[in-house]
Amino acid sequence: MIQRNLDGNSIIIRLEMKTKTINFGEVASAISQAGGDIVAIDVISTNQDITVRDLTVAVSHADDNKKIVETVRNLNGVSIINVSDRTFLLHLGGKIEIAPKSPINNREDLSRVYTPDVARVCNAIAEEPQKAYSLTIKRNTVAVVSDGSAVLGLGNIGPRAAMPVMEGKAMLFKQLAGVDAFPICLETQDTEEIIRTIKAISPAFGGINLEDISSPRCFEIERRLNEELDIPVFHDDQHGTAVVLYAGLINALKLVGKSLENTKIVVCGIGAAGVACSNILLSAGAKNLIGVDREGALVRTETYDNPIWQDYAERTNPNLQTGSLYEVIKDADIFIGLSRGNLLTREHIMTMAKDPIVFAMANPVPEIMPSEVEDIVAVMATGRSDYPNQINNVLCFPGMFRAALDCRASEINEAMKLAAATAIASSISDEERTKYYIIPSVFNDRVVKSIRERVIEAALQTGVARRVPRKSSDISG
Numbered sequence: 001m002i003q004r005n006l007d008g009n010s011i012i013i014r015l016e017m018k019t020k021t022i023n024f025g026e027v028a029s030a031i032s033q034a035g036g037d038i039v040a041i042d043v044i045s046t047n048q049d050i051t052v053r054d055l056t057v058a059v060s061h062a063d064d065n066k067k068i069v070e071t072v073r074n075l076n077g078v079s080i081i082n083v084s085d086r087t088f089l090l091h092l093g094g095k096i097e098i099a100p101k102s103p104i105n106n107r108e109d110l111s112r113v114y115t116p117d118v119a120r121v122c123n124a125i126a127e128e129p130q131k132a133y134s135l136t137i138k139r140n141t142v143a144v145v146s147d148g149s150a151v152l153g154l155g156n157i158g159p160r161a162a163m164p165v166m167e168g169k170a171m172l173f174k175q176l177a178g179v180d181a182f183p184i185c186l187e188t189q190d191t192e193e194i195i196r197t198i199k200a201i202s203p204a205f206g207g208i209n210l211e212d213i214s215s216p217r218c219f220e221i222e223r224r225l226n227e228e229l230d231i232p233v234f235h236d237d238q239h240g241t242a243v244v245l246y247a248g249l250i251n252a253l254k255l256v257g258k259s260l261e262n263t264k265i266v267v268c269g270i271g272a273a274g275v276a277c278s279n280i281l282l283s284a285g286a287k288n289l290i291g292v293d294r295e296g297a298l299v300r301t302e303t304y305d306n307p308i309w310q311d312y313a314e315r316t317n318p319n320l321q322t323g324s325l326y327e328v329i330k331d332a333d334i335f336i337g338l339s340r341g342n343l344l345t346r347e348h349i350m351t352m353a354k355d356p357i358v359f360a361m362a363n364p365v366p367e368i369m370p371s372e373v374e375d376i377v378a379v380m381a382t383g384r385s386d387y388p389n390q391i392n393n394v395l396c397f398p399g400m401f402r403a404a405l406d407c408r409a410s411e412i413n414e415a416m417k418l419a420a421a422t423a424i425a426s427s428i429s430d431e432e433r434t435k436y437y438i439i440p441s442v443f444n445d446r447v448v449k450s451i452r453e454r455v456i457e458a459a460l461q462t463g464v465a466r467r468v469p470r471k472s473s474d475i476s477g
């Protein structure tokens with residue numbers, strides 16, 4: 001097992017050494033002087049003159065990576081073939097695969113799973129389309145669809161570059177909730193074409209998880225698909241994020257003894273996630289909520305080209321505050337960041353009200369790093385896995401779709417979202433709750449079960465469930 005340093009950084013350098021020109025000790029000492037620590041050596045090939053080795057080098061600071069590679073590159077008798085790291089290696093060839101559920105060992109198996117016998121199954125579904133749920137992958141499969149236009153906080157990096165995120169979401173669906181999810185990245189950012197394409201592929205799926213589609217197109221795409229399809233369509237960046245944010249806030253507010261109604265809340269980044277997070281807080285009772293985007297606070301006295309912002313401004317900012325983020329954050333009790341990294345400094349946080357709650361949720365780099373303000377905030381959360389209090393939609397989407405698939409919900413409605421938020425928040429008991437533990441871990445196996453139970457109950461009560469499932473999940477991971 002390769003050792004990792006505190007910041008988790010290690011690189012693997014594949015190099016070719018001319019053994020008559022340089023010996024391995026010289027290479028090791030150069031790497032050590034440049035700040036690297038060789039923790040594993042694999043000999044890939046060797047002959048009298050040349051040896052090819054993989055060196056796994058632990059690096060204390062990510063900034064040293066380049067220096068180490070340059071140092072090795074400049075050594076006489078050494079050429080670098082490739083530089084990789086464990087993250088890239090994990091992505092080689094993609095992160096998921098499709099596997100058959102039963103082997104095809106002989107002609108009899110072949111004629112059952114494929115032609116001719118498969119025809120009887122096809123005809124049964126043609127006669128009764130609902131049988132697709134029992135006789136195909138539809139009942140347990142979700143499409144994770146992106147157009148690559150707002151990938152994490154990386155922006156419009158396109159559908160190919162979006163694939164690693166969608167594959168990651170698919171892994172999480174399967175591992176956490178037994179849901180088979182398929183990543184689909186579309187080579188179009190045209191609203192109508194996206195809607196048409198998703199409708200066209202929908203027969204194979206029991207649900208659609210929209211991911212990383214930029215605002216405002218994401219709102220129209222989700223609304224239309226929900227109207228036009230009979231399977232649930234859920235824009236994860238909106239509703240998954242909102243559910244988890246609200247769950248975290250329920251617990252954070254208990255810690256500081258404040259109520260949603262009496263707090264000043266600043267939401268930065270009024271895009272997909274920012275709008276949905278604001279909406280869930282408004283429906284839970286928030287009154288003094290101010291949205292801020294690039295041009296400053298959204299206020300109803302202004303006119304916006306973006307109708308979503310116009311509508312947002314009408315419903316928020318009751319005291320008509322204007323100005324930049326740095327102005328409106330003064331005296332705020334809660335900061336919610338869903339914009340981009342490194343927008344705030346310690347000085348800005350110091351202008352907030354007593355016991356500030358800071359949820360800096362931009363990915364991969366939050367609006368402010370916890371290390372900068374840990375000592376002056378009451379509660380700090382980010383979207384990242386490497387800090388306490390990870391407020392990330394991964395806590396919601398596996399359990400939400402597990403529930404929606406099991407009860408064959410026609411949609412995912414507000415009652416189901418609030419039920420999921422309550423399930424997440426209440427998986428931390430009063431005794432367990434601390435400033436570093438307001439939200440359960442992704443690996444807490446009570447979370448998916450609890451979301452499933454409460455969401456199914458809400459779906460049944462609101463009449464969107466088309467089936468009463470058994471007590472525990474029908475389909476195990």
Ligand SMILES: NC(=O)C1=CN([C@@H]2O[C@H](COP(=O)(O)OP(=O)(O)OC[C@H]3O[C@@H](n4cnc5c(N)ncnc54)[C@H](O)[C@@H]3O)[C@@H](O)[C@H]2O)C=CC1
Pocket residue numbers: 150151152153154212213214215236237238241268269270271272273274292293294295337338339340341343361362363364382383384391392393394
């Ligand atoms: N922790 C979590 O679970 C989640 C985190 N996010 C993060 O939230 C961020 C936004 O995601 P989406 O809403 O999907 O993207 P989006 O593209 O729909 O919205 C981003 C918004 O931020 C605004 N913005 C950009 N720079 C800004 C600045 N300097 N000041 C104020 N506003 C600024 C943009 O104008 C836009 O309105 C991303 O970093 C994403 O990774 C999104 C979803 C879930």
Ligand SMILES: CC(=O)C(=O)O
Pocket residue numbers: 151152153212236237362363383392393394
């Ligand atoms: C977590 C997530 O979905 C995002 O950052 O876009």
Ligand SMILES: [Mg+2]
Pocket residue numbers: 152211212236237
């Ligand atoms: Mg996302």
